[in-house]
Amino acid sequence: MKNNRMKDKERSRWKEFRDRLTPDPMFHETEVQTNRLGALMLLCSGVILVVILILTATGVFPLSGNLMYSTTIQAIVEILILLLICRITKNDAWWLKPLLLIGLVIVYARLDSMLTHKAAILMVIPVVFSSRYFSRRLTVFTSVLSTVVFAISAYWGATHGLINLNIVTFPEGTQMIATGGFLGDAIINAGASDRMLIFNTMLYDFLPRWMMFSIISIISCNIARRGRDMVVSQHEKDVKSARIESELNLASGIQADMLPNIFPAFPDRTEFDIYAAMDPAKEVGGDFYDFFLIDDDHLCMVMADVSGKGVPAALFMMASKIILANNAMMGKSPAEILTDTNAAICSNNREEMFVTVWLGILEISTGKLIAANAGHEYPVLKDPDGSFELVKDKHGFVIGGMDGVRYKEYELTMKPGSKLFLYTDGVPEATNARNEQFGAERMVDALNLDGDASPDQILKNVRRTVDDFVKDAEQFDDLTMLCLEYKK
Amino acid sequence: MTIQKTKNGSELIIAPEGRLDTMTAPELEAELKASLDGVTALTIDLTELEYLSSAGLRVLLSAQKTMNNQGEMKVTGVNETIMEIFEVTGFSDILTIE
Numbered sequence: 268m269k270n271n272r273m274k275d276k277e278r279s280r281w282k283e284f285r286d287r288l289t290p291d292p293m294f295h296e297t298e299v300q301t302n303r304l305g306a307l308m309l310l311c312s313g314v315i316l317v318v319i320l321i322l323t324a325t326g327v328f329p330l331s332g333n334l335m336y337s338t339t340i341q342a343i344v345e346i347l348i349l350l351l352i353c354r355i356t357k358n359d360a361w362w363l364k365p366l367l368l369i370g371l372v373i374v375y376a377r378l379d380s381m382l383t384h385k386a387a388i389l390m391v392i393p394v395v396f397s398s399r400y401f402s403r404r405l406t407v408f409t410s411v412l413s414t415v416v417f418a419i420s421a422y423w424g425a426t427h428g429l430i431n432l433n434i435v436t437f438p439e440g441t442q443m444i445a446t447g448g449f450l451g452d453a454i455i456n457a458g459a460s461d462r463m464l465i466f467n468t469m470l471y472d473f474l475p476r477w478m479m480f481s482i483i484s485i486i487s488c489n490i491a492r493r494g495r496d497m498v499v500s501q502h503e504k505d506v507k508s509a510r511i512e513s514e515l516n517l518a519s520g521i522q523a524d525m526l527p528n529i530f531p532a533f534p535d536r537t538e539f540d541i542y543a544a545m546d547p548a549k550e551v552g553g554d555f556y557d558f559f560l561i562d563d564d565h566l567c568m569v570m571a572d573v574s575g576k577g578v579p580a581a582l583f584m585m586a587s588k589i590i591l592a593n594n595a596m597m598g599k600s601p602a603e604i605l606t607d608t609n610a611a612i613c614s615n616n617r618e619e620m621f622v623t624v625w626l627g628i629l630e631i632s633t634g635k636l637i638a639a640n641a642g643h644e645y646p647v648l649k650d651p652d653g654s655f656e657l658v659k660d661k662h663g664f665v666i667g668g669m670d671g672v673r674y675k676e677y678e679l680t681m682k683p684g685s686k687l688f689l690y691t692d693g694v695p696e697a698t699n700a701r702n703e704q705f706g707a708e709r710m711v712d713a714l715n716l717d718g719d720a721s722p723d724q725i726l727k728n729v730r731r732t733v734d735d736f737v738k739d740a741e742q743f744d745d746l747t748m749l750c751l752e753y754k755k
Numbered sequence: 756m757t758i759q760k761t762k763n764g765s766e767l768i769i770a771p772e773g774r775l776d777t778m779t780a781p782e783l784e785a786e787l788k789a790s791l792d793g794v795t796a797l798t799i800d801l802t803e804l805e806y807l808s809s810a811g812l813r814v815l816l817s818a819q820k821t822m823n824n825q826g827e828m829k830v831t832g833v834n835e836t837i838m839e840i841f842e843v844t845g846f847s848d849i850l851t852i853e
Binding site: 572573574575576577619620621623641642643644645662663664665668669692696702743744 | 776777780805808809810812813816817820842843844845846848849
């Protein structure tokens with residue numbers, strides 16, 4: 268029983284240790300990158316060691332033989348093992364970072380014990396590297412570990428590594444005769460005491476080095492913490508922008524569903540055929556079309572364009588569409604609908620948004636079309652035996668621009684076979700790479716490519732002609748079109 | 756877009772150059788907001804304007820409304836294309852175009 272509880276406790280401690288070392292998912296990528304960097308450092312160190320080995324073997328480096336070989340070879344073997352582990356785990360294991368850090372400290376300490384004061388900088392490498400993990404705790408750990416291990420290597424190196432001649436002291440009155448070769452060898456041969464060498468190394472070599480090291484440790488801790496903050500704040504931004512993007516997608520879906528977009532829209536009405544399309548330049552746009560039956564004999568059509576783009580335009584578009592439709596369903600005339608909509612919007616429009624609207628009501632039984640225009644583009648009409656032509660109708664001011672504006676209406680007659688095309692400025696103002704605009708003329712030509720085609724086909728013709736014209740240039744404005752064919 | 760600004764006492768001439776659209780309109784709006792204090796005669800010179808979108812119209816309307824309360828505003832240097840936009844949108848009835 269007791270034994271089991273002990274085991275459980277041990278297991279939970281192990282789990283805690285493991286959890287502490289397992290990074291938050293947002294740090295996973297940076298940790299794998301850092302492990303890869305560690306592996307690269309090890310590889311470079313290995314190559315340098317091999318070079319040292321060759322230089323020593325060929326006698327270029329005057330290091331005392333056997334010890335140098337065994338130390339270097341041990342370090343190379345350690346590096347190879349660590350590299351193999353990195354390779355097997357693909358730099359991705361929760362225990363890899365402490366292993367790499369400990370490994371690096373040991374490898375560099377080994378070198379340090381041979382090269383001593385010649386390679387004083389070796390001591391700071393693991394700590395500087397650890398800051399790349401963006402964990403202050405890990406950097407502190409590396410700093411403490413480095414202090415202990417490098418102290419041992421300095422102790423050992425004082426008697427086995429390169430001698431720092433500047434710190435060797437001899438009793439007063441000692442005379443030394445050198446007969447050639449390196450001064451260090453002469454000093455060792457002269458019988459400098461180990462105690463003196465160790466004491467002087469620790470005091471004059473290691474201590475100043477450790478002081479510099481502690482400054483670099485503090486800097487590394489700071490880098491680790493700042494790096495962590497930056498990763499966290501970047502992650503927060505990413506989450507936020509992903510949320511905004513998904514909300515925008517949802518918004519554009521809602522916006523698209525606000526418009527009648529199932530065709531044929533009135534499958535049981537043979538007297539007319541209507542087709543419309545909206546293609547926003549951003550996720551959500553400010554253009555809209557609308558059509559609906561007010562009663563059995565009256566079809567209301569709306570084409571509108573809100574000033575500006577994006578979410579503000581889309582919100583304003585929703586409000587405008589609903590107010591227009593509500594006014595229309597009350598049986599008002601087009602001019603009354605626009606006048607009342609303008610009054611409703613102007614009553615509370617601090618952002619000074621406005622919308623251009625063309626609104627027409629077709630009397631299906633007679634083909635009489637009554638329309639009013641609040642600052643919108645000219646409609647295009649085709650008589651049964653003629654071609655599409657702009658109707659230069661009378662314009663009122665945009666809706667939402669100024670309070671108290673009154674709109675006037677006018678009458679068009681649709682004969683059986685007549686077609687009406689409505690659009691927003693995105694069509695004539697589509698711009699190509701040479702900064703030329705598509706223009707109303709090209710648009711009318713595109714309509715007349717096959718004036719007898721179905722509304723659906725006519726919209727496709729215009730769209731294709733616009734695409735051919737614009738080519739690679741980015742779609743800048745919304746493209747919204749509607750075509751009605753009066754049949755009876 | 757660049758904005759040329761000439762101030763002479765309570766008279767201000769603003770001349771936007773280039774494209775006045777969704778991207779650049781906020782710039783002109785901020786410029787106007789910052790400099791309309793105490794101005795009684797505002798001239799907006801569109802001679803060097805290449806393109807005017809509805810977002811740009813909104814800025815002009817907003818300036819017109821501000822100037823209605825404190826003086827006069829006129830629009831000059833309107834080329835044919837931009838005049839057509841003013842006519843289509845009904846702005847020609849609201850603005851003083853010279």
